[in-house]
Amino acid sequence: MQTQTFVRDVKILPYDQKVLFFFGDTPRGNQWSTLRLIRNDIQNMADAYPNAKGRALIFPRAMCLMTAVDLLAKMYDGKDEDKRAGDRFKDFIKFALPTEIYGEDIGATIYEFRNALHHSYQMPVPKSNGKGMQRFFSLIYEVDNHKVSTDLGSKILINFPALHKACEVGFESFKKRLETTNLLSTRQGFEEMFSKYGWMSIG
Numbered sequence: 001m002q003t004q005t006f007v008r009d010v011k012i013l014p015y016d017q018k019v020l021f022f023f024g025d026t027p028r029g030n031q032w033s034t035l036r037l038i039r040n041d042i043q044n045m046a047d048a049y050p051n052a053k054g055r056a057l058i059f060p061r062a063m064c065l066m067t068a069v070d071l072l073a074k075m076y077d078g079k080d081e082d083k084r085a086g087d088r089f090k091d092f093i094k095f096a097l098p099t100e101i102y103g104e105d106i107g108a109t110i111y112e113f114r115n116a117l118h119h120s121y122q123m124p125v126p127k128s129n130g131k132g133m134q135r136f137f138s139l140i141y142e143v144d145n146h147k148v149s150t151d152l153g154s155k156i157l158i159n160f161p162a163l164h165k166a167c168e169v170g171f172e173s174f175k176k177r178l179e180t181t182n183l184l185s186t187r188q189g190f191e192e193m194f195s196k197y198g199w200m201s202i203g
Helices: 015-023 034-047 058-077 082-096 106-119 160-180 184-197
Strands: 031-033 135-140 149-151 155-159 199-201
Touching (some): 015 034, 015 184, 034 058, 058 082, 058 106, 058 135, 058 160, 082 106, 106 135, 106 149, 106 155, 155 160
Antiparallel strands (some): 149 155
16 A cells, blocks of 8 residues: 655745755755755856856856845845845845855846846946946856955955855854844744745646
């Protein structure tokens, strides 16, 4: 006689199990963490060209990483209002990449990079008040360079491996915060955003 394994819908899991599922590697039946799916895509693109030693497809991998930040920013803010999209992204970046290490402008810089990456293949840097020299972001891959961004005047370098590592450290810091917080607003905000954006069914 064949037995069936009951898989509880992730939306009705207890809070602590939702956190573990969202940041974890294991699906529940056909339900997957959206963060895990993004991480899988980033890794699969890197693995597709082993001889490139990680340098392949950094443009779409960076787009996936910024999508992950957008996702975590909703969880961090506990809201998904369109008018707060930029503010919550920058707030989460400043949490994930502390300003005392990465500088006061890190939130604005990565948000501008995110917008340039998603909206224009040239990756222009926004002009101040619409004036001044047009500058551009340049995506680079330097494993031994631990600086996330370098302003060269005419362009701003974004080092993908440093940004990727820094974001992943920040993601884990947020996980620990969710696991240890007693703030009802933080827990409720995560659960509300998780129910909307934290999982999806495949197959």
